[in-house]
Amino acid sequence: QVQLVESGGGLVQAGGSLRLSCAASARFFSDYAMAWLRQAPGKEREFVACIDWSGDTLYADFVKGRFTISRDNAKNAVYLQMNSLRAEDTAVYFCAARMSRLPSNRADEYSYLGQGTQVTVSS
Numbered sequence: 729q730v731q732l733v734e735s736g737g738g739l740v741q742a743g744g745s746l747r748l749s750c751a752a753s754a755r756f757f758s759d760y761a762m763a764w765l766r767q768a769p770g771k772e773r774e775f776v777a778c779i780d781w782s783g784d785t786l787y788a789d790f791v792k793g794r795f796t797i798s799r800d801n802a803k804n805a806v807y808l809q810m811n812s813l814r815a816e817d818t819a820v821y822f823c824a825a826r827m828s829r830l831p832s833n834r835a836d837e838y839s840y841l842g843q844g845t846q847v848t849v850s851s
Contacts, residue, residue, distance in 0.1 A: 730754035730840045732823040737845030740813055746847060748808040750823030761826040762799055762806040765835045766819035767844075773822070777808065778831040786833045790816075815851040820844040 736748040754760060763778035777787045777797040785797055794813075799806040806823060824838035832838070 732842035
């Protein structure tokens with residue numbers, strides 16, 4: 729079992745930056761692949777980025793070059809640095825965990841989700 733708590737969301741102007749953080753309570757954090765998912769109003773939850781225990785990453789095409797996912801296994805934490813934000817990035821962002829060392833770009837393969845943090849980008 730793992731519990732996830734996100735922080736760092738907020739309101740930002742287009743072109744700005746935000747850094748999301750996720751604190752995980754897990755006995756063996758490095759056994760989990762971690763991800764960020766997001767859900768905009770009226771849309772399905774979608775994959776944003778993931779990182780495996782060794783630091784290998786996958787990104788959705790719409791965030792490549794703008795967002796960076798990272799993790800600190802010593803602190804049981806994962807981060808999402810978001811730069812060059814756009815109005816279409818507005819969504820609730822969820823920290824997610826998958827009981828596997830292999831990453832996945834499928835949102836439905838992450839069994840554990842945090843409560844989410846709102847990111848609003850004004851144009």
